[in-house]
Amino acid sequence: MRKVSLALVLLSGLVLPATASELEIALQLPKISEGQYHRPYVAVWVEDSSEKSVRLIEIWREKPDWIKDLRRFWRKTGRADQPLVDARTGATKGPGQYQLRWDGKDDQGVAVPNGEYQLVIEAAREHGGRQLVKQKFNWDGTAVAVSVAAGNEIGQVQLSRKAP
Known part of the structure; x- marks a missing residue:
């Protein structure tokens, strides 16, 4: 009996709905029809108010040699923490809409303190x-609703977080 109860408790933790403590990131990669098209390398991360990298959310790349073309990312994180980069790397993606999330934790899994942060793509x-x-936002329990205009390589970006 005891083993079954423990198993139910453990399983119930796996099906909890997402909480309001997540920043939702809607990222669009535009369709580019000019010239020869190659899927972009993309890095998405959060920095604190002193522009120190707090959390690498995702990186989309094909070959490690070309990651240096993501210049800011390379200077901030890419060259210094290869195991982290490898752990967060996914395949490059074509044009479309992508949904990402940040759970308010740093790369070590520790919740960050309230304050001003910025999403960098x-x-x-x-x-x-x-x-x-780069888009600044407050991480203090309040709602977030920000829209960033589209550019040449990165389409519209929307940040949202519901207040608890």
């Missing part, structure tokens, strides 16, 4: 352009 394409998007 960097994209670079072979035979294409580069773009860096």
